[in-house]
Amino acid sequence: MNRTARRKFVSGLVVFLCGLAVAVALVPLFFVFAYVLQKGFSSLNWDFFTKMPKPVGESGGGMANAMLGTLYLIAIASVLAIPVGVVAGVYLSEYGKKPFGSLVRFTADVLNGVPSIVIGIFAYGLAVLPVKHFSALAGGLALGFMMVPIITRTTEELLNLVPGSLREGSLALGATRARAAFSVMLPAALPGIMTGILVALARIAGETAPLLFTAFNNRFFSARLDQPISSLPVQVYTYAVSPYEDWHRQAWAGALVLVGFVFVFSVLARVVTRRLERMHRT
Amino acid sequence: MKAMRFLLTLVFGAVMALAASTAQGQTVQINGAGATFPYPIYSKWFAEYNKMHPEVEINYQSIGSGGGIRQLSNQTVFFGATDGPMTPEQQFAAPGPILHLPTVLGAVVPIYNIPGVDTPLKFSGKVLADVIMGKVTKWNDAAIAGLNPGVKLPATDITVAHRSDGSGTTYIFVDYLSKVSPDFKKTVGVATSVNWPVGVGGKGNEGVAGLVKQTPGSIGYVELVYAQQNKIDFGSVQNFDGEFVTASLASVTAAASAAAKAMPKDFRVSITNAPGKGAYPISSFTWLLFYEHPGDRKRAKIMVDFMKWALTEGQKYASDLSYAPLPQEVIALEMDALKRISL
């Protein structure tokens, strides 16, 4: 075989292998999805969504408190993280060229990479130990800390995409920079930022480790900030490592709900991004 | 976009409304944590009590005796639960005097998973200790075969499953093993968390039961009800008098009878390897832990009322879940001790 033919063969082979790689990666995805779907679907019933857990060994009951708990926790996290993230993002897009801007960007990236269990330890020391109880607030704090870097970076990037002419135009009309940023630039970038927030929410909704010693767990549903609260990932974990078949079924159902949640948000994010792309092209 | 924003506001609004409505009632929530050993009966008790008193929500999380003691000392929970009594160091480290109140009696059983073996195996204390220490490594070892003539044991490797968390169940188990094997006492010792020579760790009674159930050739130790509810094989153990006793209500009660007559004032007593006919050697009390002077009077009153119920009405539920109810003498002493909690 002459050199050219050999090169072409190798090239074709590698192309094939890359396609194979995609297939290989998608196999576990399919596996996991299919398994969760199959196992979870059969355990999904109206009870699951509306009932509280039953005592150990009794079958039936549901994860109503866990699902409400997760919604509650991500609500708290959002209230804490969104203002900080968005405003920090505004700062970065307005004044980000300075060295301080680079520092902020760097620390945001670092924060993004911190294992969530370490964030949980931090929140434990900050919000559980001093007041001597586990709380929904501590859990929400831990989750909020994880949201901040995502929202900050998303806000900055999307603000940078808004044409500079918008800012210049409003400044030319006499607006202060604050006005230009908050009343003109931010609304223009809002759809993308909202998507970023939704995606961040979907991510923290599935986190277990930081909640293990902050929000702890709760058999009942308590809407108080200063009491432990149940959450879907923690409940799924507790049930999964137990030896009760009934709890295993419910764990799969809970996993299905989590995956469904993530799926819906990913689709939403894609749709919005596509619309954004179309907007910016015209 | 508008639709999404609308949807989000709706969701948040619904959550807040729900929050407001649930916070409306005068429900008091009391948090406790600790042993997994009595979790089945505690969860039953708290659920029943909640049915009778809907405004009382007792939230118990089974994170292991070590966790219960720790969280109680940190005061992040109102009460703790343990099957290994607090050590003097632990008691000293707590911010106030803590009362140990026995609730039920339970048994720790050696569970195993040997495909093909149907008859319950017999274990002597020494053999059990050697297996756990990793000195006996195969199921068909002479030591095990000698105790079980007629049973066809395979040449499978023994995998030991133990607790990865701090556990009162561990405490009970190693307390017994240390009493019957000086070697074990020297190598491993007695505590809620020990340095296991061999084996895999599972979290909670649930974790060990799960491990044994899924791993052929494994042996572990769990509270009796976990073995029964999950239909895991468990063996009988040789007691102080030499009989091979299977864990049951009767055998556990027999183990407690001697201790009941001589119960120390702080209720911290070990009844493993108890003498007596038909006594199951790996039995134990399990305790709820309360501060004698908790700051929160309201919760203290609720828990004292709960304990009074648990020591009388609650004992009915014990036998269904394979825990032995407390001897009457002990209950009388406890009712007295409850007065020590300042209300």
Place this chain on the structure above:
Amino acid sequence: MKTPSSRRSSDDRGFRLGTGFFALLVVLLVAGIFWELYRTSQLSLSKFGFRFWTGKTWDPVSGEFGALPFIWGTLYSSVLAMLISTPIALGIAIFLSELSPRVLRTPLAFLTELLAAIPSIVYGLWGVFVLVPLVRQLQVVTPEWMRKFPLFSGPPLGVGMLSAALILAVMVIPFTSSVAREVLKAVPYTQREAAYALGATRLEAILAALRFGRTGIIGAIILGFGRAVGETMAVTMVIGNNPQITTSLFKPQYTMAAVLANEFTEAADDLYLSALIEIGLVLFIITLIINALSRLLIWQVTREVKVKTTPRPVSTMAFSAPTGAE
């Protein structure tokens, strides 16, 4: 009297300081985490010093805390995971950015993103009920002569290093591949065009692009490694939780993140808790270094080319930006 322009500049200064304060909060958060971890691990730091990291025994009963088994477990599982996942992740990145027909690109990219978004606990669940029995079967059918080697020794438990490495690999693949894709996108097309002009095959053109972006690709791999290091839930459910140091793929071992999840709530005394937090501190520092290093490498490639005209799919940003693994 305040003139319009002076009023504007004081407003602007207020704006800068106000928003700057929030930006500062981000920095303070990270500094706060470091400070808090450092402060609460003092007891252990001062008692054990460097011995902490060379000690092999983790014995809460006697107060002997040596964290080497956890470092071993973390490194072994993460390196194995990277060995398995990197070729696949790079293959995907190359396929999606260079080779695939345009029509396939979006759905495939979406599917890999979905893989990245699945919560760790779901992987853990699948790991316990599907992967572990599979690995146990694998162990059972491993021939006796292979089991003699230390690499394959150990009872057929299913839980152990191999299961942990496999599940980590599955979790890291989409992550590494999307960052690698970003890097490849940043490589200017002129690189490939030049290669084709010189008569290169497809592979050789791709290799040219890869060479250009090689520092960024390495950065992507390092980022993936960082994610594997910090992964908690899925690992702790399948690794067996036994602090032993062994090269065996089949024996149960323990990682830093897993021991934190298991033992934190019940560290029965201050020294124990402090030792655990010290592990947390080191985990924090390791991921900090990994992130900084990889960001630097990736930045080197992407800054050369500013070709951002369309916004990146936001979901990629959230999941491909160095995400805190859990």
